[in-house]
Every structure is written in structure tokens, then in C-alpha cells.
Amino acid sequence: MLNEHQQAVLDFVRRGSGHAVVEATAGSGKTTTLVMVARLLVDEIVADGQRAAFLAFNRSTAAELRARLPPQVEAVTLHSLGRQVLAHAWGAEGLELEPDKYLRLAREIVASRSAGLLEGPSRSTGASVEHLASYLAGLYGFARLEMTELTGPDAVSSLRARYDLVPPLPQARLPALEELLVPLARAGERAGTIDYTDMIHLPVALRLEVPEFSFICVDEAQDLSRLALGLIERLIGAGARALFVGDPHQAIYAFAGADAGSLARIERATGATRLPLSVSFRCPSKHVVLARRFSPEMRPAGGAPPGAVALLPLERLPREVRAGDMVMARTNAPLPAVALRLAEAGLRVRVLGHDLVGPASEIVTALATGLDHDHPESAVLASAEAERRRLEDELLTSERLPEELERSRQAHAALQLALRFVRRSGRDPGANAVEAELQRRLAPQDEFVLLSTIHKAKGREADRTFLLFPETLGVGGSAVPMAPPDAALRTEGAAPGIVDAEHETLLSTSGLAGDDEAEANVLFVALTRAKLVLTLVERETGALAERLASEVQGGPGGLGSRWNDVLRLASVMSEARQRRGLSSGHGKTR
Numbered sequence: 001m002l003n004e005h006q007q008a009v010l011d012f013v014r015r016g017s018g019h020a021v022v023e024a025t026a027g028s029g030k031t032t033t034l035v036m037v038a039r040l041l042v043d044e045i046v047a048d049g050q051r052a053a054f055l056a057f058n059r060s061t062a063a064e065l066r067a068r069l070p071p072q073v074e075a076v077t078l079h080s081l082g083r084q085v086l087a088h089a090w091g092a093e094g095l096e097l098e099p100d101k102y103l104r105l106a107r108e109i110v111a112s113r114s115a116g117l118l119e120g121p122s123r124s125t126g127a128s129v130e131h132l133a134s135y136l137a138g139l140y141g142f143a144r145l146e147m148t149e150l151t152g153p154d155a156v157s158s159l160r161a162r163y164d165l166v167p168p169l170p171q172a173r174l175p176a177l178e179e180l181l182v183p184l185a186r187a188g189e190r191a192g193t194i195d196y197t198d199m200i201h202l203p204v205a206l207r208l209e210v211p212e213f214s215f216i217c218v219d220e221a222q223d224l225s226r227l228a229l230g231l232i233e234r235l236i237g238a239g240a241r242a243l244f245v246g247d248p249h250q251a252i253y254a255f256a257g258a259d260a261g262s263l264a265r266i267e268r269a270t271g272a273t274r275l276p277l278s279v280s281f282r283c284p285s286k287h288v289v290l291a292r293r294f295s296p297e298m299r300p301a302g303g304a305p306p307g308a309v310a311l312l313p314l315e316r317l318p319r320e321v322r323a324g325d326m327v328m329a330r331t332n333a334p335l336p337a338v339a340l341r342l343a344e345a346g347l348r349v350r351v352l353g354h355d356l357v358g359p360a361s362e363i364v365t366a367l368a369t370g371l372d373h374d375h376p377e378s379a380v381l382a383s384a385e386a387e388r389r390r391l392e393d394e395l396l397t398s399e400r401l402p403e404e405l406e407r408s409r410q411a412h413a414a415l416q417l418a419l420r421f422v423r424r425s426g427r428d429p430g431a432n433a434v435e436a437e438l439q440r441r442l443a444p445q446d447e448f449v450l451l452s453t454i455h456k457a458k459g460r461e462a463d464r465t466f467l468l469f470p471e472t473l474g475v476g477g478s479a480v481p482m483a484p485p486d487a488a489l490r491t492e493g494a495a496p497g498i499v500d501a502e503h504e505t506l507l508s509t510s511g512l513a514g515d516d517e518a519e520a521n522v523l524f525v526a527l528t529r530a531k532l533v534l535t536l537v538e539r540e541t542g543a544l545a546e547r548l549a550s551e552v553q554g555g556p557g558g559l560g561s562r563w564n565d566v567l568r569l570a571s572v573m574s575e576a577r578q579r580r581g582l583s584s585g586h587g588k589t590r
Helices: 002-013 030-045 059-068 079-088 101-117 120-125 130-145 155-160 173-179 181-190 196-203 224-236 262-270 285-291 314-320 335-344 357-371 377-395 401-424 431-442 516-527 544-550 558-572 577-581
Strands: 020-024 052-054 073-077 215-218 241-246 271-276 308-315 326-330 347-349 447-453 461-470 530-538
Touching: 002 020, 002 030, 002 271, 020 030, 020 262, 030 052, 030 059, 030 073, 030 215, 030 241, 052 059, 052 079, 059 073, 073 079, 079 196, 101 130, 101 173, 101 181, 130 155, 130 173, 130 181, 130 196, 130 224, 155 173, 173 314, 181 196, 196 224, 196 271, 215 224, 224 241, 224 262, 241 262, 285 308, 285 516, 285 530, 285 558, 308 558, 314 335, 314 461, 314 530, 326 335, 335 347, 335 401, 335 431, 335 447, 335 577, 347 431, 357 377, 357 401, 357 431, 377 401, 401 431, 516 558, 530 544, 544 558, 558 577
Parallel strands: 020 241, 020 271, 052 073, 052 215, 215 241, 308 530, 326 447, 326 461, 347 447, 461 530
Antiparallel strands: none
């Protein structure tokens, strides 16, 4: 049965004119509403011979829509659509994918000017051609996302500040480097390859002919960069009427050129009417109360269950979590260790976007028959020590050393865990048995605990969710250094960075430096994934109380103050569970 907000959306599509922005809160039945819109388009709006399309933010969303939409309505990602435009204009020969295209071009351009750029005071900074090229390619990546006109130093300086980019040269020498953005842009338009951002950028920058649609629906519109909106404006210019669906409180990809102002920007650019979908059918009423600290318009559905909120110290997590639950963290960093801790307790786990099995399997292969003797654990310990020494010898002065040491530690710990379970089952600890146990414990196909960053959890839900270390959250925007677009399009082990959403590679865990509103949106997403129980997991008992007893930065109404309000409310809501002894020391938080 439709609620009044859903009916208003259908009425607008049926009888309205122009474009609309549907502001859909978490769990508001957005996809169901879009399916109803699609059926309406097929039955009443789109004439024979005309086309309608739903544009999604990533491939998984497009696939989900495609499975539910009428066959007459297309479902594609913006990147796929842009690639179609390029294929129509250039043919397939110009579409070879080169993720590092602009780094390569920047190297060539900088190398030809290196004598002038790296002489004098620049030498004392330790800058090299590679440093300058990396900075230039990253800066141009953000310039494309922002559709920044490369016409003067003020525009470039603003871009640099917005994305907190650290220049590789002294301020006096920087203009000479940044002047190379224009030749880099021209070279990119001539090259016979494309990177992911080019799939959208080149159709817009070169004003290429786009397909004609009578109606388009744009999902996750809050995540549209200025560049993505530019492509959609070209579709509108070709005759499309547009329905944008999104939630400004779930705009968490600021590092990819989107921000909380994306929907307002769409309204200004298209003259769109705003329509609310503010009733959440997913979230229990207690969770809505918490989430309203960040999205005051949100409402629980009529008859929604109250749900539950709990506090829990990390040491008790293995005893409380079970298959089907989702454990979330602000960054990737704590997830592998927590996953291994849960697996040690007998749970099967998966870390979304992180491979715990592959590195451990490589060690199994390297050890060969070393696992077959009476003391395979000794072979693993020897391997761990040898790998530590090798990494310290090879990477002693490298910034990568801590990351590589941790990866090695995790891989060896996973292998030790698999060995213990093989031993307990009475099997011989050979390579095949260990490999099978690694897969069973750390990469199961069903019945597992899912661990995820908050960013990757967006679009997912679970009956019960666990949020790690709430006492550390709500303290400001950026958590890790920024990386330029397309710079981390390789593997999960790459440096944190932003990537093309269509291919769903690792996303950075940072927002823009100092952007509290972007961080508030991350917290809103974390609070709205559970359908029944939300549990806040302290690193240790009393950590939350200590957080609330400390001085809040930012003053009343700021991010820290709002998150502290959430923590106090959560403490009150969890009182009944506290009496059962799930946590202690929380009376102070109230």
C-alpha cells in the first residue's frame, strides 16, 4: 500500500511537468517507489519508440534495478552510459582502459620541463619528476570531477584547498607546475586510451552527442559530482525529463566530488521540484530517534517496532555476534583483527572488500611440505619471523613498512587459526586441509558475520548491526590522507584513495578535510543499517563514559555535540540490557 509521499511522487510523474528531486531517507522504500515509477512510465508515459532509463551509481545497484524493472526500461551506470557515448563517437579502438593514463601523461609533460621545475630551491624539498607528476595528475583528476575551468591560479588554488592536497614545491614555484594542467588536459583529450573518470568527463568536455531518452531516473543523486550532473544535463538538453532520487544525509562520497549540497545544486541547475520520502520502513523507532540528530525530517513508519539499542565492550563481541549480523567500523584498519577474533571464537566471517584468505594461501604455497610435519605451527612462526626481517630490510625507510608488516601479521595469524581448527578436527594439517579451513572460516558463501566499513555498508541492512568504537567517532572530517582520483584503482592493498564507483574497488575512508557535515552523514548511515538491534561496541568498558566526560569540540550543535547526544540517548535506551550485565560503567554516561 502506498503512503502519501510515494503517491505524491507517482502523481508528479503522471501529471506534473519538469523535473523533481525525491528526498528519500534511509529505508524509505526508495527502490520500491522507483519500480512503481518504471511501471507507470511503461503503462502511461513513454510512447512507443521512446526510451526510458534508470541511471545508477554502481553496477550492483544497476543490476538490482534491472532485475526488478520492466524490460522496456533500461538500467545502466553513468560510467557505462558515458562509455556508450564515447564508443558511438570514436569507435571501440579509442576505449582501451588505462587507469594510470594521466599519471603517464603527467610524467611525460613534467619530464620535458623538469630542468626548470626542479632547479634552485625546489631541490631542497626532495621533489622528483614522479612527485610532481603524481600531484599534477591528482589535481587534474579533481578538476575533472569539479568541472573546474583551468583559467587562473585562484580556481586551482581553491581546488587544492578543497581537497587538502599538499603541493610538492615551494609556493613561489607552484604556478609553473600548475600551468601544466592545461597541456595535460589537452593531451588527455587526444590520447587513444581512457581512465574511469574520462568515461563521464570526455562526453561532457567534448560535447559529444548523447542518447535521447524521454524520461530518466537518477538513483543515489546525492552522490553526483558536478561532472556527473554535467552528463545528465546533456541528457536533459536532448529532451529527457528527470527524476532525481537521493538523500543529502547519505552524501558520504565527498572525496569523489559529491557533497551534501549535491541535491540543492541539482535543483538550481534543473529547476526541479522537491518531493519528500521521509518515512523509514527499515529503522525501528528508537533508531530513528538517534538518526534524527542528523536528519530531523526522518520519521518511523506507523506501527514500527521500537527496536533495541545496546552498549557492549569489545571483549564480549564474540559471545554476542552471530551469523547474519553486520559489524561496521569507520575505517578498514580494525576489521581484519576483529574478524580473526570472531573466527577464533568459531564464527564464520567475511570482511567486505578485504581478502584475508589470499595472503594466507600464498604462505601455505611457500611453505610447501612444511605443514606436513609434526609441528606445522613452528613452520608458520618461522615464516612470520623471516617475513618480518625481510620487510624491515627492504622497506626500512618506506612509508609502506607499517602497512606491509600488518598485512604479514594478519596473513600468518589467519594461517595459525586455520591450523588450530584443522588440528581440533583430528585431520592431518596438510596444505589442502588448511586451504579448505581458510575458505570455510574466512571466506564462506553463506551463514557468516559480515564486517564492513560504514562507507561499504551503505545500501546494506541487517537485523542486527554492531558499530565499533563509537567513542572515537564524531570528531571531525578527514581521517586519512586524500588520494587523487584513479590513483588507487588497483587492489585492496593500495593506498587509501577514491575510485570509480562503477567498478566498486576500494573507496577511501576519508571525507574532505574539516568537512563535519560529510562526517555527520557517515554517522547517519551507520545508525540506519539495523532493522532490529543496534549495538555500540566500546574498545573497552568505560570508554564511552570517558568520551562524554571530556570537553566537546565545536560547541553546541556541532558534530561532536550531536554525536555525544546520540551516545547519551543510546546509553539511556540500553539501560535494560545493562542491568543484564552486557556492559558496565555506563551509568556515568547518563
